[in-house]
Amino acid sequence: MAWDFSTEPEFQRQLDWVEEFCRTEVEPLDLVFPGAAYSRNPKAKALADPLKQQVKDRGLWALFLDGELGGPGFGQLKLALLNEILGRYRSAPVVFGTAAPDTGNMEMLAAYGTDEQKSRWLHPLINQELFSAYSMTEPQGGSDPSLFKTRAARDGDEWVINGEKWFTSAGAHADIIFVMCVNGMFVVPRDSPGVEIAEQPALHNHIRYDNVRLPLDHLLGPEDGAKVLAQRRLGGGRIHHAMRTVAQVKLAFDIMCERVLSRESHGKVIAEHQMVQEAIADSYAEINMLRLLVLWTAWTIDNSSTKEARTQIAACKYTCAKVLREVSYRALHIMGSLGTTDLTPLQAMWAAAPTMAIADGVDEVHKVTVARNVLRGYEPHPGLWPTEYIPAKREEARKKYAGLIAADPDLAAWADAAARGRLGRR
Numbered sequence: 001m002a003w004d005f006s007t008e009p010e011f012q013r014q015l016d017w018v019e020e021f022c023r024t025e026v027e028p029l030d031l032v033f034p035g036a037a038y039s040r041n042p043k044a045k046a047l048a049d050p051l052k053q054q055v056k057d058r059g060l061w062a063l064f065l066d067g068e069l070g071g072p073g074f075g076q077l078k079l080a081l082l083n084e085i086l087g088r089y090r091s092a093p094v095v096f097g098t099a100a101p102d103t104g105n106m107e108m109l110a111a112y113g114t115d116e117q118k119s120r121w122l123h124p125l126i127n128q129e130l131f132s133a134y135s136m137t138e139p140q141g142g143s144d145p146s147l148f149k150t151r152a153a154r155d156g157d158e159w160v161i162n163g164e165k166w167f168t169s170a171g172a173h174a175d176i177i178f179v180m181c182v183n184g185m186f187v188v189p190r191d192s193p194g195v196e197i198a199e200q201p202a203l204h205n206h207i208r209y210d211n212v213r214l215p216l217d218h219l220l221g222p223e224d225g226a227k228v229l230a231q232r233r234l235g236g237g238r239i240h241h242a243m244r245t246v247a248q249v250k251l252a253f254d255i256m257c258e259r260v261l262s263r264e265s266h267g268k269v270i271a272e273h274q275m276v277q278e279a280i281a282d283s284y285a286e287i288n289m290l291r292l293l294v295l296w297t298a299w300t301i302d303n304s305s306t307k308e309a310r311t312q313i314a315a316c317k318y319t320c321a322k323v324l325r326e327v328s329y330r331a332l333h334i335m336g337s338l339g340t341t342d343l344t345p346l347q348a349m350w351a352a353a354p355t356m357a358i359a360d361g362v363d364e365v366h367k368v369t370v371a372r373n374v375l376r377g378y379e380p381h382p383g384l385w386p387t388e389y390i391p392a393k394r395e396e397a398r399k400k401y402a403g404l405i406a407a408d409p410d411l412a413a414w415a416d417a418a419a420r421g422r423l424g425r426r
């Protein structure tokens with residue numbers, strides 16, 4: 001029987017270590033030196049690097065990369081279990097070498113880069129000697145790639161990029177930016193002449209690429225292959241978001257459950273009010289539905305491919321946004337006034353929930369993908385009635401008993417009455 005929800009004991013020991021490590025090392029670092037794990041400041045690095053080394057020593061670094069792509073090859077299911085812990089702590093993904101947007105960019109490089117490109121960019125990215133960003137969305141439209149205009153023109157031994165990108169996360173801090181042009185995916189060093197980064201928005205940058213010249217070997221994958229590379233990148237990224245969301249909603253749930261047992265209102269602990277119990281019960285079920293969807297999708301990727309799991313990944317993406325929205329709101333609400341402050345993680349979690357329904361593709365687009373792919377497995381019914389129209393099905397089924405019914409009029413009458421629901425228990 002292969003239908004098994006258990007974790008192998010050896011990996012469970014790793015997960016136990018991760019849980020303890022995050023609680024005792026990563027969270028204190030986050031609380032006292034927020035952002036240290038991402039920083040290039042030597043003093044901050046001196047605090048974060050030893051933690052990253054411990055992760056490497058445990059063999060848990062860059063778990064997202066499959067064996068054939070240069071990672072430890074643990075697969076997506078184990079990564080999902082790991083991310084269920086990491087997603088709870090702000091800098092844990094970077095301490096474990098599995099932080100977006102680098103992860104998706106590394107996947108793309110690993111899958112499509114030449115050996116030379118991999119040694120120039122992939123290995124330094126894995127080691128966090130370089131940081132990267134991903135420039136796809138344009139100001140005039142993000143959901144529909146056919147609206148994109150950024151293009152690379154060939155000029156002798158160079159490509160020349162012109163265009164404008166919007167919401168390139170961490171673009172201002174990246175060493176290299178993966179720029180999706182209509183005719184290919186390019187790796188652009190951020191300090192290239194012509195890369196102009198606007199002041200606003202601060203975190204997700206608005207970038208103009210004005211006659212940016214690149215050597216020919218900065219094209220990643222085939223010419224005109226940008227859409228395929230983007231799908232490869234975004235597929236992985238979306239399921240990783242969902243994995244980390246499981247961690248976030250579990251955190252919200254823990255906060256909510258502790259609180260309802262700790263306070264009283266109208267003569268009883270809050271946990272005894274039925275509407276509060278409904279919030280707990282609904283959250284419990286939704287979190288576990290999301291978790292199982294994510295684990296099943298991760299398992300499917302491990303046993304086929306990201307492409308094969310596309311429908312499931314799309315379903316994970318909008319489901320995680322929905323569950324995050326619902327559960328973080330309930331938890332915030334149940335915390336009362338405290339929930340509306342930034343003194344617990346809930347306010348930020350709730351504020352970030354709409355983001356999850358937009359980043360890496362808006363909900364509507366993913367729902368269209370799911371509906372379209374699911375409907376490929378169906379056909380219209382041939383006549384007036386649906387396949388499950390009971391009178392027609394019964395007529396068809398009666399053919400199986402035609403001999404019996406013809407030979408026994410009492411049985412035929414009983415069958416007719418029973419079908420009309422007139423017999424009770426007779």
Ligand SMILES: Cc1cc2nc3c(=O)[nH]c(=O)nc-3n(C[C@H](O)[C@H](O)[C@H](O)COP(=O)(O)OP(=O)(O)OC[C@H]3O[C@@H](n4cnc5c(N)ncnc54)[C@H](O)[C@@H]3O)c2cc1C
Nearest residue numbers: 134135136137141142143167168169358359360361362364
């Ligand atoms: C936190 C965050 C980080 C991001 N990081 C990056 C990044 O690093 N690099 C990058 O390139 N981009 C990034 N993005 C941008 C993101 O990919 C886009 O915001 C997204 O693709 C939507 O594009 P848009 O914002 O232009 O919205 P639009 O495409 O204008 O969509 C706006 C709304 O229109 C409706 N809509 C659009 N299309 C459809 C449809 N087909 N059917 C029904 N309704 C529809 C939906 O309600 C949708 O929310 C990030 C976004 C966020 C929020």
